[in-house]
Amino acid sequence: MSSVRARRSETRWVTRFMPVFLAAVVGLATYTTAKRVSVDHFLHRRQQPSAAIAILVFYFITFALMVLTYIRLFLVIQYNPGVAPLGQRAIWRLEKEEKEKPSWRRHKHKQTDDIEANAYSNVGPDEDPDSPGLESFYSKDVFICETDGKPRWCPTCCTWKQDRAHHCSEIDRCVKKMDHYCPWVGGIVGETSFKYFIQFTFYGSLCAIVVIIACALCTRQRLNAGDGLDGFVIAMLATCGLLGFFTITMFITSARYALLNMTNIDYLKSKNFVHTLAIRVPRGTQSCEKYKVITYPISKPGDSSSQLPGEASRRDVASERDVLATRTFAIVKTDLGENPWDLGFYRNWKSVMGNNFIDWLLPIKDSPCSTYENNESFYEMGRVYLRVRERFGLPSLSEDEKGFTTSKKESSGSQPKERKQQKKKDQGQQDEVHGSANL
Numbered sequence: 001m002s003s004v005r006a007r008r009s010e011t012r013w014v015t016r017f018m019p020v021f022l023a024a025v026v027g028l029a030t031y032t033t034a035k036r037v038s039v040d041h042f043l044h045r046r047q048q049p050s051a052a053i054a055i056l057v058f059y060f061i062t063f064a065l066m067v068l069t070y071i072r073l074f075l076v077i078q079y080n081p082g083v084a085p086l087g088q089r090a091i092w093r094l095e096k097e098e099k100e101k102p103s104w105r106r107h108k109h110k111q112t113d114d115i116e117a118n119a120y121s122n123v124g125p126d127e128d129p130d131s132p133g134l135e136s137f138y139s140k141d142v143f144i145c146e147t148d149g150k151p152r153w154c155p156t157c158c159t160w161k162q163d164r165a166h167h168c169s170e171i172d173r174c175v176k177k178m179d180h181y182c183p184w185v186g187g188i189v190g191e192t193s194f195k196y197f198i199q200f201t202f203y204g205s206l207c208a209i210v211v212i213i214a215c216a217l218c219t220r221q222r223l224n225a226g227d228g229l230d231g232f233v234i235a236m237l238a239t240c241g242l243l244g245f246f247t248i249t250m251f252i253t254s255a256r257y258a259l260l261n262m263t264n265i266d267y268l269k270s271k272n273f274v275h276t277l278a279i280r281v282p283r284g285t286q287s288c289e290k291y292k293v294i295t296y297p298i299s300k301p302g303d304s305s306s307q308l309p310g311e312a313s314r315r316d317v318a319s320e321r322d323v324l325a326t327r328t329f330a331i332v333k334t335d336l337g338e339n340p341w342d343l344g345f346y347r348n349w350k351s352v353m354g355n356n357f358i359d360w361l362l363p364i365k366d367s368p369c370s371t372y373e374n375n376e377s378f379y380e381m382g383r384v385y386l387r388v389r390e391r392f393g394l395p396s397l398s399e400d401e402k403g404f405t406t407s408k409k410e411s412s413g414s415q416p417k418e419r420k421q422q423k424k425k426d427q428g429q430q431d432e433v434h435g436s437a438n439l
Contacts, residue, residue, distance in 0.1 A: 032232045090156070
């Protein structure tokens with residue numbers, strides 16, 4: 001099971017209690033709908049077997065799908081919550097806390113009061129040009145960045161924040177495509193679990209509607225016949241009415257976010273927020289009035305210093321390869337409220353829910369966005385990205401540079417012929433250099 005859990009003890013207890021409470025409510029709703037409404041009232045008292053069968057069929061179909069999606073959602077949240085890896089300094093901090101704390105009760109105090117432990121956390125971005133994880137950003141053609149052209153940095157996790165990742169204060173970790181923390185389903189809802197959350201709220205809404213209709217019909221007939229009210233039926237009518245309204249609201253809201261390719265956090269800040277993008281441009285592109293540029297890999301201090309005797313030949317051999325490895329990015333901003341990941345309603349929905357109708361209904365396959373792999377960007381970008389390129393007049397990559405922009409699937413297979421020839425040429429030159437050095 002994942003070690004990710006809520007930081008505060010009260011949140012952990014609420015998260016443990018809510019699924020149990022939900023199971024109790026569902027159990028009582030099943031007993032009331034199946035036994036007291038369908039069997040006792042419609043079948044035995046009113047002699048309406050067709051109504052009893054219809055209610056039982058509709059209820060148990062929606063009940064089974066609701067339970068199935070909830071189990072899948074709960075397991076994904078527990079075993080694959082979609083958190084970003086911690087940086088090395090954050091790992092050192094946690095290891096230090098684990099060694100020094102006498103029990104889990106002192107975890108909070110160690111995190112806030114231990115100055116030496118906090119020295120590994122809450123710090124500025126890693127200034128090392130070879131900072132771990134930095135290459136995964138500049139190997140893309142576009143990524144979200146700060147105004148200096150570097151990716152966003154999380155001072156608590158001590159790592160570069162992937163596009164659309166946000167730090168969750170409840171679990172104290174960065175979560176990919178974080179939507180919200182939900183104690184009802186056992187934890188954080190994000191990239192890996194958002195699809196199953198939509199499915200669960202959908203089937204939960206249908207199940208609540210069936211219970212409400214069945215209880216309402218039963219109550220109406222009992223009043224008309226002068227039989228009085230059934231306490232269980234009235235209690236379920238009120239409880240499912242309240243929970244049903246909440247669940248329906250959550251489903252409509254979540255489905256809307258999926259259609260817009262947003263999360264709850266994205267939507268809350270969408271009206272007054274601009275994204276800063278680092279977009280790849282041809283090598284040698286210079287800064288201008290419209291945008292500034294940054295070149296990766298970032299030069300190390302002293303790279304231009306004098307070389308030691310005997311090293312010049314090695315540097316000359318690698319110079320051409322080093323030039324090919326560099327990438328230049330223009331730093332630009334979107335307009336207010338623009339969403340770079342908006343692909344249109346249908347494609348947005350498919351990126352979350354799946355590529356066919358079966359995927360939309362059943363919790364079998366993960367969201368395509370959670371398994372998306374492409375060297376262009378972390379998540380597929382749409383029309384806004386193209387409009388930004390045109391708005392700032394960014395030059396297109398040359399055919400030579402495009403050859404080095406391939407998908408991971410392509411890069412794992414055969415290399416272009418030119419790259420193979422260049423690699424053999426570089427290897428031969430290196431062998432010559434090493435041979436002359438040995439002589």
